[in-house]
Amino acid sequence: AQSVTQLGSHVSVSEGALVLLRCNYSSSVPPYLFWYVQYPNQGLQLLLKYTSAATLVKGINGFEAEFKKSETSFHLTKPSAHMSDAAEYFCADGGYNKLIFGAGTRLAVHP
Amino acid sequence: DAGVTQSPTHLIKTRGQQVTLRCSPKSGHDTVSWYQQALGQGPQFIFQYYEEEERQRGNFPDRFSGHQFPNYSSELNVNALLLGDSALYLCASSYRDILAGVIDTQYFGPGTRLTVL
Numbered sequence: 350a351q352s353v354t355q356l357g358s359h360v361s362v363s364e365g366a367l368v369l370l371r372c373n374y375s376s377s378v379p380p381y382l383f384w385y386v387q388y389p390n391q392g393l394q395l396l397l398k399y400t401s402a403a404t405l406v407k408g409i410n411g412f413e414a415e416f417k418k419s420e421t422s423f424h425l426t427k428p429s430a431h432m433s434d435a436a437e438y439f440c441a442d443g444g445y446n447k448l449i450f451g452a453g454t455r456l457a458v459h460p
Numbered sequence: 461d462a463g464v465t466q467s468p469t470h471l472i473k474t475r476g477q478q479v480t481l482r483c484s485p486k487s488g489h490d491t492v493s494w495y496q497q498a499l500g501q502g503p504q505f506i507f508q509y510y511e512e513e514e515r516q517r518g519n520f521p522d523r524f525s526g527h528q529f530p531n532y533s534s535e536l537n538v539n540a541l542l543l544g545d546s547a548l549y550l551c552a553s554s555y556r557d558i559l560a561g562v563i564d565t566q567y568f569g570p571g572t573r574l575t576v577l
Contacts, residue, residue: 439502441502443566446516451502
């Protein structure tokens with residue numbers, strides 16, 4: 350069955366530190382993988398997507414993600430965290446034309 | 461270019477009542493998907509509409525129904541509301557690539573917060 354696992358429901362980093370949010374997928378078809386961000390009381394905003402064109406995907410706000418088929422992973426990174434990055438982040442697999450989401454990771458950024 | 465819009469923003473209902481939520485897709489999009497996001501959880505797929513027909517459905521009871529209009533806008537109806545239906549309901553629109561057999565990236569609206577008392 351199609352599923353997405355996000356390791357770590359809460360991640361806390363200092364401003365300027367590396368951000369690493371983990372995502373593993375389980376899909377029997379080539380995955381279409383996405384990262385979305387959700388700010389409080391808002392909908393989901395697309396950060397980036399993987400559609401097999403390149404394994405390293407660059408998104409908005411300095412985020413990027415690397416697709417690793419051997420590890421079935423699609424981890425999200427940002428070299429230097431900013432206070433405005435504090436939000437909930439969701440990884441999703443759209444391989445069956447519907448999005449299957451992970452449970453989300455809440456990122457906290459402290460001074 | 462307006463993005464995905466949803467109405468109303470907030471809604472309060474009592475158990476047993478019925479509710480209708482509305483969604484207008486981005487310009488150029490022809491597919492609408494609905495998701496339920498309970499507090500503290502990831503969104504769960506409810507169903508998807510294309511060419512005014514339900515094309516896919518998630519694990520939701522028949523109390524959840526929908527409709528898509530010729531202008532691609534969509535409604536989500538929930539009958540016999542339960543306390544557990546309290547959630548943020550998200551609409552997402554996308555374009556269906558017929559040749560590739562896939563839908564493109566889904567873009568989300570701001571959601572409708574439904575509270576059932």
